[in-house]
Amino acid sequence: MSAESEISETEARAAVLDARAQYLDTSDDPEVSSIVSTDLVGEMLDLAWLHQFADDRTVVQRAIREAVVDRVTQVIDLKGSLE
Amino acid sequence: MRLQHLTLNNFGPYLGEQRLSLSVDPSAPIVIFYGENLFGKTTLLNAIRWCLYETALDRRGERMPLTELVNYEAADAKNWVTGVTLEFSHHGQTFVLERQAQAEAGEPLDDGDFRIVTQLRVDGQYKAQQDIKGIIDSVLHRDISDFFLFDGEMLGRYEELLHDDARAASVIRDSIEQILGLPALSMIQADFGELEAAAMKRHRQALEAQRRDATIARRAEEATAERDSIKKNLEELRVLLNTELGERERLRLQLQRYAEVQADAEQVAELEAEGEALEGQRGSVSAERRRTLSVNWWIPIIATAAERVRRAQLDLVAASEEVAASARREVELAQLKAAVQGGPCPLCGADIGQDHVAQLHDRLSSLEADLRSSPAGAQLASLGAVVDALAKVADSGPAEVLLGSDQEYRRLGIEIRKRKRKAERLRQRLRDHDVEAISSLQYSYDAVVERARAASDQITQDEKRLSEKEGELRRIQGQLRHQPGANPRTGAEARTYTILGEVFGRAMNGFRDRMRIQVESAASEIFRQLIAAPDLTSLSINEQFGLRIHTDTGRELTTRSAGAEQIVALSLIGALNHCAVREGPIVMDTPFGRLDRRHRRRILEYLPQLGPQVIFLVQSGEFERDRDLAYLGAKVGLEYELFRPEDRSTRTEVRKVV
Amino acid sequence: MSEDRTTVPLSPEGARILAELVGNHWFETEVAAFQCAFALALAQGLSIDRPELRGATTKFNVGSLDPTVRDLVVRLDPDYAAKPFERATVLAEAGLRRLSSLLDEASDLAETLGISQFSHSRGPSLGAQPDDAEHELAEGRARNDASSI
Numbered sequence: 001m002s003a004e005s006e007i008s009e010t011e012a013r014a015a016v017l018d019a020r021a022q023y024l025d026t027s028d029d030p031e032v033s034s035i036v037s038t039d040l041v042g043e044m045l046d047l048a049w050l051h052q053f054a055d056d057r058t059v060v061q062r063a064i065r066e067a068v069v070d071r072v073t074q075v076i077d078l079k080g081s082l083e
Numbered sequence: 084m085r086l087q088h089l090t091l092n093n094f095g096p097y098l099g100e101q102r103l104s105l106s107v108d109p110s111a112p113i114v115i116f117y118g119e120n121l122f123g124k125t126t127l128l129n130a131i132r133w134c135l136y137e138t139a140l141d142r143r144g145e146r147m148p149l150t151e152l153v154n155y156e157a158a159d160a161k162n163w164v165t166g167v168t169l170e171f172s173h174h175g176q177t178f179v180l181e182r183q184a185q186a187e188a189g190e191p192l193d194d195g196d197f198r199i200v201t202q203l204r205v206d207g208q209y210k211a212q213q214d215i216k217g218i219i220d221s222v223l224h225r226d227i228s229d230f231f232l233f234d235g236e237m238l239g240r241y242e243e244l245l246h247d248d249a250r251a252a253s254v255i256r257d258s259i260e261q262i263l264g265l266p267a268l269s270m271i272q273a274d275f276g277e278l279e280a281a282a283m284k285r286h287r288q289a290l291e292a293q294r295r296d297a298t299i300a301r302r303a304e305e306a307t308a309e310r311d312s313i314k315k316n317l318e319e320l321r322v323l324l325n326t327e328l329g330e331r332e333r334l335r336l337q338l339q340r341y342a343e344v345q346a347d348a349e350q351v352a353e354l355e356a357e358g359e360a361l362e363g364q365r366g367s368v369s370a371e372r373r374r375t376l377s378v379n380w381w382i383p384i385i386a387t388a389a390e391r392v393r394r395a396q397l398d399l400v401a402a403s404e405e406v407a408a409s410a411r412r413e414v415e416l417a418q419l420k421a422a423v424q425g426g427p428c429p430l431c432g433a434d435i436g437q438d439h440v441a442q443l444h445d446r447l448s449s450l451e452a453d454l455r456s457s458p459a460g461a462q463l464a465s466l467g468a469v470v471d472a473l474a475k476v477a478d479s480g481p482a483e484v485l486l487g488s489d490q491e492y493r494r495l496g497i498e499i500r501k502r503k504r505k506a507e508r509l510r511q512r513l514r515d516h517d518v519e520a521i522s523s524l525q526y527s528y529d530a531v532v533e534r535a536r537a538a539s540d541q542i543t544q545d546e547k548r549l550s551e552k553e554g555e556l557r558r559i560q561g562q563l564r565h566q567p568g569a570n571p572r573t574g575a576e577a578r579t580y581t582i583l584g585e586v587f588g589r590a591m592n593g594f595r596d597r598m599r600i601q602v603e604s605a606a607s608e609i610f611r612q613l614i615a616a617p618d619l620t621s622l623s624i625n626e627q628f629g630l631r632i633h634t635d636t637g638r639e640l641t642t643r644s645a646g647a648e649q650i651v652a653l654s655l656i657g658a659l660n661h662c663a664v665r666e667g668p669i670v671m672d673t674p675f676g677r678l679d680r681r682h683r684r685r686i687l688e689y690l691p692q693l694g695p696q697v698i699f700l701v702q703s704g705e706f707e708r709d710r711d712l713a714y715l716g717a718k719v720g721l722e723y724e725l726f727r728p729e730d731r732s733t734r735t736e737v738r739k740v741v
Numbered sequence: 742m743s744e745d746r747t748t749v750p751l752s753p754e755g756a757r758i759l760a761e762l763v764g765n766h767w768f769e770t771e772v773a774a775f776q777c778a779f780a781l782a783l784a785q786g787l788s789i790d791r792p793e794l795r796g797a798t799t800k801f802n803v804g805s806l807d808p809t810v811r812d813l814v815v816r817l818d819p820d821y822a823a824k825p826f827e828r829a830t831v832l833a834e835a836g837l838r839r840l841s842s843l844l845d846e847a848s849d850l851a852e853t854l855g856i857s858q859f860s861h862s863r864g865p866s867l868g869a870q871p872d873d874a875e876h877e878l879a880e881g882r883a884r885n886d887a888s889s890i
Contacts, residue, residue, distance in 0.1 A: 008598065011601060016268075016593075019593055020586050036579065036582045041586060048270065064274060072576060072579050079575070
């Protein structure tokens with residue numbers, strides 16, 4: 001990430017990780033922490049930034065959603081194969 | 084983003100083309116334009132804005148029509164073309180953005196009568212029209228440009244908006260959140276919501292679709308078998324094609340050799356034709372030679388005759404002289420005869436004595452004897468006749484002609500023989516080849532080519548069929564895979580999206596708070612630098628990004644002077660620039676209009692820290708060079724002055740101040 | 742005193758040569774060939790033995806001959822001026838034997854007719870020409886070498 005956007009992104013990353021931690025605290029689902037890992041959350045944030053100044057929101061949105069689906073599918077497949 | 088050059092062409096009061104350098108070093112980042120009111124300072128800001136976003140704003144913040152942008156003098160001269168070129172750099176790349184508006188036919192009435200042409204080059208490469216807006220937005224988006232390109236008027240408006248108007252405040256909040264990057268989070272949260280809904284739907288459909296699984300599996304098996312069959316067929320065809328191609332090559336090489344044979348045959352024909360032509364020529368020469376020899380049959384005697392004629396001519400000369408001498412003797416004789424018969428001396432007329440008479444008689448006898456032996460005139464005639472008779476056959480001309488013909492005849496003979504020999508050698512070479520075999524070879528070659536082509540066509544067809552079959556197979560397998568009943572993952576997917584949505588929703592609030600703290604901290608810092616009152620120490624920012632001034636005791640200040648308001652606004656802008664997801668040049672139009680003297684110096688001292696490129700458009704009332712320039716220190720990179728060369732409002736020019 | 746001939750006989754050999762000279766396109770007519778043979782013998786002082794003239798048969802009438810034949814005998818061979826055609830006949834027979842060498846392709850016209858001292862007034866100057874056959878052989882050899890590469 002470029003220097004000038006450091007502040008926002010640093011703060012956004014911190015906010016997302018905090019929110020995850022909070023969620024885990026309040027959730028009784030033991031699988032949550034493994035499915036929604038810090039890595040996954042960080043990657044979702046990276047994808048989110050693509051929305052930031054996208055002009056053709058439809059196109060970017062589609063691309064972001066596809067990326068999200070791919071990543072989530074990957075995670076679940078991996079978990080499935082470990083079981 | 085760093086601005087390098089701004090070029091105006093008939094834009095606003097700038098007649099003709101004027102190019103300004105805006106490039107400065109970050110250690111001296113300030114560019115100042117001095118100009119009186121209405122000289123065109125705001126136009127410079129609008130030029131940048133219009134070039135980037137095709138939008139120029141008037142004093143009320145509303146869009147200016149294009150007819151207002153064209154220089155009036157140019158318009159008077161029916162030149163309805165106006166344009167701006169902005170050269171800037173961003174992340175190491177060089178951008179050249181050109182925007183031009185031109186009225187197509189005659190005097191335009193509104194924007195519809197103009198045609199706008201935009202061109203963007205990045206590092207020298209032209210970008211596609213449809214990509215230009217996106218590229219500009221990624222450098223400095225329209226929505227946040229107001230925090231970089233703003234005028235004093237806007238600053239005032241901003242201050243007002245901060246206070247009371249709830250609706251306007253939320254607009255500002257949205258803009259600020261935009262500059263800070265908040266929408267990104269909300270949008271992906273929306274994505275998670277959609278995906279979760281889709282996953283749940285699939286999950287429900289799984290139960291219905293369970294019975295469809297078996298059918299799909301069978302279809303998959305059949306498609307797989309068909310595909311394998313096509314593949315096998317393709318392999319066999321490829322082997323066949325290879326064989327045919329090998330055979331084709333072999334035959335081609337053979338035919339090539341026979342091509343040489345063909346060339347030989349053609350050459351033989353050529354030589355024969357040449358030979359024939361030469362024979363024809365030789366025939367003519369032979370006839371010529373024959374004619375010469377027949378007509379001038381005496382050619383062998385020419386030399387002899389010529390010699391005879393030469394001698395006869397010499398004799399003729401001698402004989403002629405002798406005849407003349409005889410005539411002289413005759414005369415003398417007659418005279419002597421007369422003298423002998425007793426006449427006087429023919430010379431002196433005296434009588435001749437008896438002694439003399441005897442001498443005269445002797446002389447007389449001698450003369451008569453000479454005359455008797457002299458050649459007669461008939462002899463002359465005889466010699467003349469010889470010359471006449473032989474003259475014709477003594478001319479060497481015909482011999483020369485004959486020899487010439489003969490030589491040509493021989494030369495042609497040599498040429499003919501040369502060709503005959505060469506043709507014979509080639510015929511010998513040709514005899515070693517079987518002409519029939521050659522034509523059957525051609526036939527075989529053509530047949531192989533046809534077979535290879537047929538195999539190739541079949542391969543193409545089968546490849547297409549294979550591709551289609553594989554596509555079908557993929558689809559069927561995809562269907563299998565996506566049968567939710569086939570795997571229990573769907574539930575896991577839905578749950579994951581739900582959790583992510585939840586996390587990001589919470590994160591948004593956390594992010595907003597964090598950024599507000601960041602901005603608040605940065606704004607406070609700037610405020611402290613700018614404000615002249617030492618008891619005013621901090622700013623706080625509420626949820627609407629409204630700012631409050633606090634004293635050192637923590638008390639909120641309820642009334643604020645206009646100057647203080649301006650500083651607060653400036654602090655916020657400085658803080659937002661500092662925290663924004665994009666960096667850009669700051670262009671401020673008459674920013675010091677309402678500053679009081681107390682704050683002027685501090686503000687001026689602070690301004691160079693706003694960014695790596697800060698452009699001020701100032702008028703003399705708000706900025707006195709002699710006094711105020713010192714506050715900026717060595718931070719001024721460029722200074723320009725706007726002036727009117729002919730004191731006309733329709734024409735402004737710019738010159739550097741040195 | 743005997744009178745000169747009124748007919749011109751030719752030996753079988755002479756007649757044969759005459760016919761071949763015309764057949765081989767050296768002369769347009771037999772008369773022309775006869776006359777040229779005569780001129781050749783006269784120029785080169787050729788003679789022939791009587792036995793070779795045996796079996797002669799009449800070929801021409803003297804009226805067919807160019808009057809220049811008579812003049813040439815009278816002027817250049819005056820011993821036979823009284824019977825120029827008699828003389829011409831003998832000379833022609835001798836001349837025909839020499840002229841027959843023209844029938845050989847390798848023969849040289851200038852040499853045969855004794856006119857080498859004259860230059861030719863037609864055609865390109867070939868300068869010193871090598872023997873034609875040798876020249877062609879050399880050319881052919883060179884070409885064969887090239888085509889065998």
